[in-house]
Amino acid sequence: MRFPFWRGSLAICRRELLSLWVTPLAWVLLTAFLLIQGGVFYSIVLHSSSLDQGGAPVGPLQAYFGQQSVLLSMTLLFLCPALTMRTFAEERRSGTIEILLTAPLGSGALVLGKYLAVLATYVAIWLPTVLYAVLLRDTGVVQPRVLAVSYAGIALVGSSYLALGTLLSALARSQLVALLTSVFLQFGLFVLGVGEYVLEEGLLRDTSAYLSLTTLLEETSRGLLDSRRIVLHLSVQAWALYVTSRVVESWRGS
């Protein structure tokens, strides 16, 4: 019987999604995320409308995705680790990893399935924010292409955070350790980007700007997406998922 790679991943992905959404975890994250983002968006719109007479420098959507990207980054700092912390750490704690390791499934398919599930949940959590654009559609500030690129930036940053979080969950023995290490790592990446504003001109500052997540979000909020940043993030994701599959494979030898 043929059993293609993607079918194994799909089985894992479906189970992972089911577990995420039948437990309170995804719903709590969704609620907390929308409360915070709703508050941020509301204050931006309020601020924009108060500046209307003098003219706001940027539209509220651009401000939400770009100028306020520090706030976004901070939200992602907790959202992504919370989504990924249980992927492997919980399987190892409960012993269900043995079911997965003895299934007719490669480590790559297993890791990909779990990653796709957290990515789909991440997208689902962001999806309601499309309503912000719907609310503003009559004001003339919504540019569909810019909006699409803004979301692409959010997807790019999030998918990298999720890939790194999945790797840390495989390395950690408990969900809490996975959560904390993931938060610290992502905070480290955030701080790395701050170098763009504090370092003097030179290679270090250029590297810092290249790695900066806030700069990426600021650029995408203006409808700009640098292909170098796409390559960087896709490379980070591929590397993290490959290393995760090697870590999973190593459990067979331990």
Next chain:
Amino acid sequence: MIEALHLTRTFGSVVAVSDLSFCVRPGEAVGLLGPNGAGKTTTFRLLTGSLGPSSGDIRIMGRPLAEHPIEARRHIGYMPENAPLYPELTGAEYLSFRAELAGLPRAERKRAVREAAEQAHASSALGIAIAHLSKGFRQRIALAAALLGQPAVLLLDEPTAGLDPNQVEQVRELVRNLAKERAVLLSTHVLSEVEATCERVIVLSRGKIALEGRLDDLRNPAVADYRLSVRAPRAEVEAAVALAVEAGHVELEEQGDGRIQLTGHGGAEAMNRLLKALVERGIAIEAAAPRRAALSEVFQAATRSGA
């Protein structure tokens, strides 16, 4: 068929299993026995591919596990010890996930889940979240998961742990039926389980095979006791015993009514020699009962020595 060839697995300087070679053919159930720490769990983990061997080979239905892990694992139905499950899923959701993982096409999954649940007597647990199931039902859900897709090889680790006596009998009956066509390897601490379901046993001790063979052969008179009841003066009986068997192999116990009970070791051969010696001395034998060794005795004899 399960073939283990010179399997060795070490953890640092600790040798968990050493040079294990055995085979389980389709149509037989084999019991894997051994005291705690003998290497049973490691052996199961090696056979399922969740742990790699330090040396040696495993073949599942002729497929080398090392070279074709996915192909080989497709033939395995595995029920791990303690039945690890996802508590947030219902029995049906979990079994459907396992069916999909086993590669069953969508059209067959529902039927396969229903049939496996019926076989494992877990149908009534299908609609209930696993977190709310009793240990017995969880155990049966895990057993049903191992049966999905009718794998040719079944590896069952403590399949009746947590079940009540009726359920235990149902599972034993199921294992006996499954073993008519499949290769079943069953690990358990319950010796009566092996006696009820298996034709052959492998006894592990300190990571090595201490004993392997058919249950009938292992419990044969060669390692068994026997008991005779005779009516004669003690001195005569002692003289016959001294002629027939080695000192210390027979215990005499006077019954008070003129009868003497002789309990001997050394199997049928020794009993026959003693019978002949007693008859030649004209001693009346009232009863002679060779006793097959209980599996527990075979187990103790094999594992006590450390083999």
